[in-house]
Amino acid sequence: MLKSWSIFMTDVKNIGRNWVAAVLIGGLIFLPSLYAWLNIYASWDPYGKTSQLPVAVVNEDVGAEVRGERIDVGAELVETLKENRDMDWQFTTREQAMEHIDYGDYFAVLIIPEDFSEKLGSVISDHPEKAEIDYYVNEKINSIAPKITEKGASVIVEKVSSQFISTVNGVIFDLFNQLGIELQQDMPDIKQFEKYIFDIEKDLPNIHDLLKGTTRDAVSAQDLIHEAQGKIPTAKQSITDGLTTVNRALTFLDSAESRLNEFAPKVKSDLQKASAISKETNEFLGKVNNVKLDFTEVDRVKGQLDAKMTDTIKRISMVETDLQWLQDLSNSEEPPNAERQARLKKAIDETSGLQSLLEEAQANASSLNGLMEGRQQQLKQTLADLEQLSKNTTVRLDQFLNEYKNTIEPTVLAETARAKKTLQQAKSMLTSIQSTVPEVERILASTSKHITEGADLTGKALNEYPYIxxxxxxxxxxxxxIQGETDINEIIQLLLNDPQAERSFFEEPILLNENKLFPIENYGTGMTPFYTVLSIWVGCLLLISLLATDVENVEGVSSRQIYAGRLFTFLAIGLLQTIIVTVGDLTILGVHAENPAWFILFGLFISCVFMTIVYTxxxxxGDVGKALAIIMLVLQIAGSGGTYPVALLPRFFQWINPGLPFTYAIDLMREAVGGIVWQRVFTDVTFLLITGIVYLLIGLFLKRIVNRKTHQLLKKSRESGLFH
Structure with a gap:
């Protein structure tokens, strides 16, 4: 360990004595930070500058008429985009737009076709058509720009769709609201309708019986009408005959009235003469009874009495004949007049009684001759009786004359006039009936037709009864x-909801409440962990590319000691690189890290692990190790999930991802930037620490063995003159 430390201290002194070495080492320390800073700065907020991305908009929409109202959605969309700053919207023609997109002046072109409004308006037709917007994008200009412009185009489509849906739903919910008001007003009628349906359901058997009865009645009515139509000719003939009879009766009454007017004075005259004769007879008998009569005188008196009695009876008989004619006339009337018949019968009976009384007096007068012989006294009595009978006859004749003048004659004349009036009314009635017979025929024919049609309809209804x-x-x-499942009042309340609120709801039915658990300010901050880790590995590559890993001209030092001593040098420079990168991220670029101290410490830990791997x-x-470090770099850039989620990567990279140091290093730095979850930190640190220890042990225990083989390969490669 002391020899290893001695090697490290010698390296430090050599750097301090050699300014060229110091400058080179300083460049190696600072250079990796530029790699990180420039990439982070370049990607700091690319989506915040989409307003500088030129996108052409071509409006060819000609508008449309929808139920008498003019709509021009294309023009409205253009006006909306003029106020929009999400992209650099360029409004131009189709020809210019397509020319400029080919040259790369425009990243994308949106073309609103001429039938755009027309197809949107077709939503109210039986066959609605979807409106279309033509989208052209030049993908060779940039790989990211098409995604951005496509998102912009999608936003436009979503906005138009949202506004259109909002408008249509606004109209629909206005109608629903009105419908709800009408339903609320019509609720009593709806309840009544339900009651009608239930009543009809209950009365279905009665309706069936009624239809059957109506069908039978229609057949019967048809038979009656046919029978009535068959009797029309008879009725016509009867009316004609009745008119003929009435006309004859009127003629007869006219004649009778004329005759009455003719013999009425004669009857009164006869009665007056009979009365006068009766009085004369009475006076004559009074005179005879007061003188003494002989046979000659008796014969003369008898003759005079007989003549007077005969004349009176004759006139009474004539009156009776006339009265009998009036009675026959009265009996021939239809209907007969009972009162007049009674009066005529009484008059006839009285004339018959007078006639009988006069005949009795005449008979008594004829018996005078027999009474003359020895019966003078009896004769006087007989004459006295005749005188009394004559007086009675005179009184009765006077009474009958008065009755005839005051009762019989006025009654007969009045009844005759009334009968004539009645017959005239009957004639008028029959004439009216006769004039209505054609209308009756027409009505019967029409009724027959209607009853036939009604019978057909009733029969059809009866046939359709099971279905109905x-x-x-x-x-x-x-x-x-429905009553069991749904409350119509709830439906009405739903329809009565505020249409504006419903329209607003369907314009944006779902609001995304974004809750950022570990908020990242911008895209550059989000990419800082990846580029920082990448710059640390790049720093390691720069060091092993320029600095030697072996120590020359040193005796008595083992390969393990050389490995450890020079590792200290590489680690020290790597730590300086990492400090400059991490501190620069935080201060120079202004990256916001939730835990800046841990951001620096995690970076230093990662630097130690990476340097151990690359150095080992x-x-x-040797050079093969450099190639391996570069290969590892390439694989880790693609497979670590630093730029794209691992789930979106090809299957190979998903497979190698769990074994890449970058995977855990980037995750560890993200924890410091976004917010630490210590369980994840523990996992990441554990993997990196084990990886570093493994490589360290490999270097310490296998360096001598491996170097013996690699030196032979290196020597052989240098013989080619191509490798140093």
Whole structure:
């Protein structure tokens, strides 16, 4: 150990005495930091300068008419991009854009086609079409730029889609809101409709019976109408016959009225004459009864009485005949007048009684001759009886005359006039009925047609009844199911939600609440662990490329002591390199490390491990060891996950990743930059420490053996004159 330390101290003194060596060593100490700083600075915030990335925008959209409203989404998008500073948007024509992108003046071109608005507006049609934006990118200019411009294009598409969805959903939710208001207003009608459905479901058997009954009734009604249509000709004939009969009756009544007017005075005259004769007879009998009569006088009186009685009976008989004619006339009326018939019958009976009374008086007068012989007194009594009978007859004739003038004649004339009026009304009615018969025929024909159609419809409804009944039951079951599963009031409340709030929700339905557990300020800070670890390894490569790993002109020193002594020199220079790199990251570049002290300490630890690995490889294998160190560098840059997640790497690099020192060194530095999780630190330190110890042991115990073989190979290679 003392000899090894002596070798280290000799190296330090030699560097101090030789300014050239000091300058070279100083350059080796400082040079790796430039590698780290320049790369970190170059990648400090590349995504913060995308506003300097030229991207062309070509708007060929001609707009569209959607339900009477003009829309021009392309123009709106251009106006939006003019206010956007995410990229250097260049608004130009298709020809210029494609020419400049070929030459690399534009990294990408976005072309809004002429049917952009039209296709967006097709969302309200039966066959909506997706709108398209043509995107062109020149990928040969830069490998990262296409990804950035593609992200910008995606953002544009997402923004247009979001705004479009927001607008469409705004309209939809405005409609939903109105629908909710209408549903709330129509809630009583909805409940009533549900009740109707349930009532119909309950009444389905009655409806079926009603349809069957209606069908039967329609057939019966059709038969009745056909029967009525068949009787129309008979009704026409009956009306015609009735009019004929009424006309005849009116003619007859006119004639009867004329005859009444003619014989009414004659009847009164006859009655008056009969009354006058009866009075004369009465006066004559009074005179006869007061004188003494002989047979000659009796014959003369008898003759006079007989003549007067005969004349009176004749006139009474004529009156009775006239009254009998009036009675026959009254009986021929339809309907007959009961009151007039009763009065005429009474008049006829009275004239018959008068006639009988006069005939009795005439008979008594004829018996006067027989009473003359020895029965003078009886004759006087008979004459007295005749006188009394004559008086009674006169009284009755006067009464009948008064009754005829005051009752019978006015009644007959009035009833005749009324019968005539009734017949005229009947004629008018029959004439009206006769004029309506064609309309009745038309109505019956139309009714027959409608009943036939109704019967057909009823029959069709009856045939469709099973289907309709099944649908009604299904609808009722569905309503009950919905009532059980869904509360329509909740649906209405949902529809009544604020449409603006719903629109805002669908414009951005998900908000990403980003919680940075170990926040990194920028891309450069995130890349600091990788570039710092890389610069430490590069520093080791620079040292072994310029400094010798063996000590010459030293006697009595073993290979193990030379290995350990020169290792101290390499470690010291490596630690100085690491201090400059880590402290420079923190101070010069302003990298924000959550734990800056540990950042420096972890760097020093990593430097020791890396230097041990690289130094051991070169110390044992010479130039071959340098090649191995470079190979390890290449593999570790690609497979350590310093730039891309390991999961995104090819399978080979995923396989070797767990065995690469870079994997644990970068992770250890990330812990210091972002925030320490000591379990991960323990894992990383353990792997690096074991790796360093393994290489150290290999160097200490195998250097002499390995060098014996490598010196022979080195000697042979130098014989070619190509290697030093």
């Amino acid at each position: 009944a099944d649908k009604v039951r299904n609808l009722a079951d569905r309503i009950r199911s 490889l070169v110390s044992l294998f």
